[in-house]
Amino acid sequence: MAIGCHRGGSPLQSARLTATSLPDNAARSRSLLIAVDLEDVRARMPDGDRYPERVPAMTDRLLRFFADHRMQTTFFVVGDIARRYRSLLGEIVAEGHELGWHTDEHVCLDRQTPQGFREDLQRGIDLLGAAGARKLEGFRAPVLSLIPSTAWAYEALAEAGFRYSSSVMPTRHPLYGWAGFGQQARRVGKVWEIPISLLPVPGLPLAFAAGIYLRALPRWVIRAAAWKVARAGAPLVGYVHPYDLDAEQDRFRQPGTEGSVLYHALMYYNRKSVLPKIDALARAGFQAETYASYVSRLDAAS
Numbered sequence: 001m002a003i004g005c006h007r008g009g010s011p012l013q014s015a016r017l018t019a020t021s022l023p024d025n026a027a028r029s030r031s032l033l034i035a036v037d038l039e040d041v042r043a044r045m046p047d048g049d050r051y052p053e054r055v056p057a058m059t060d061r062l063l064r065f066f067a068d069h070r071m072q073t074t075f076f077v078v079g080d081i082a083r084r085y086r087s088l089l090g091e092i093v094a095e096g097h098e099l100g101w102h103t104d105e106h107v108c109l110d111r112q113t114p115q116g117f118r119e120d121l122q123r124g125i126d127l128l129g130a131a132g133a134r135k136l137e138g139f140r141a142p143v144l145s146l147i148p149s150t151a152w153a154y155e156a157l158a159e160a161g162f163r164y165s166s167s168v169m170p171t172r173h174p175l176y177g178w179a180g181f182g183q184q185a186r187r188v189g190k191v192w193e194i195p196i197s198l199l200p201v202p203g204l205p206l207a208f209a210a211g212i213y214l215r216a217l218p219r220w221v222i223r224a225a226a227w228k229v230a231r232a233g234a235p236l237v238g239y240v241h242p243y244d245l246d247a248e249q250d251r252f253r254q255p256g257t258e259g260s261v262l263y264h265a266l267m268y269y270n271r272k273s274v275l276p277k278i279d280a281l282a283r284a285g286f287q288a289e290t291y292a293s294y295v296s297r298l299d300a301a302s
Contacts, residue, residue, distance in 0.1 A: 032235070034281075036073065040053070058243070062242070072290050079124070083127065086131045093132040101139050110176075124139075154189045169195070194237055
């Protein structure tokens with residue numbers, strides 16, 4: 001998820017986020033679902049190609065990191081990436097990672113029609129199949145735009161053969177949110193929905209293991225929140241984009257920041273911290289796996 005589509009101290013203290021409350025043997029059994037939303041922000045800018053491409057270099061960095069840590073994960077891919085970097089997607093598959101679909105042009109679901117969405121899913125099946133994905137099972141909506149009014153998407157996903165989605169921000173949110181969905185994965189029709197993990201602090205429901213929040217929050221907060229999520233029996237669900245770890249990227253006004261100086265600054269803030277924070281979660285005993293692997297375990301237990 002990126003900002004936009006195509007077109008305090010006391011709350012933390014009250015939540016008792018401590019770094020000693022979960023035994024090591026419990027932490028080691030926990031599932032870490034940190035996906036890569038594989039997209040190029042330049043594609044949503046009218047003059048984007050005048051800036052250097054960075055997706056291949058950042059993807060290579062991620063692949064090296066995952067290989068060093070013996071991690072497997074899911075890459076949710078946008079259409080322009082599938083067309084431009086087919087060989088790169090082949091490398092991702094060869095490393096044992098999963099490819100999922102992130103829509104063709106990063107268009108939020110409330111700006112699509114059910115029929116248009118079905119056609120979009122078929123393009124994903126064709127494009128990622130050509131890149132080496134043996135079976136396309138997973139979907140992520142841009143900007144987590146799967147909400148009650150766009151829940152028609154589940155029927156289309158099931159018809160196209162998708163097993164799961166990870167497209168819900170399970171809280172009120174200025175952009176898209178589904179308050180009351182809950183933190184546990186559950187079936188909607190025939191499709192599993194795996195919601196994004198939220199900071200377990202009343203009144204401060206932040207997606208602490210995702211994007212800007214992963215970069216901005218201190219490591220101890222992320223680790224302690226992850227343990228609370230694990231204790232509740234849910235997987236740790238988050239994501240990064242290639243730019244989230246790219247401290248060398250040229251400075252330009254990122255799409256979707258709506259001219260905000262604060263949003264612009266946040267898009268570049270603390271990018272060097274991303275991989276060390278994921279490393280810290282792995283060292284704490286959280287075990288990375290693909291979303292499809294996790295869903296298979298859900299199916300086996302249901």
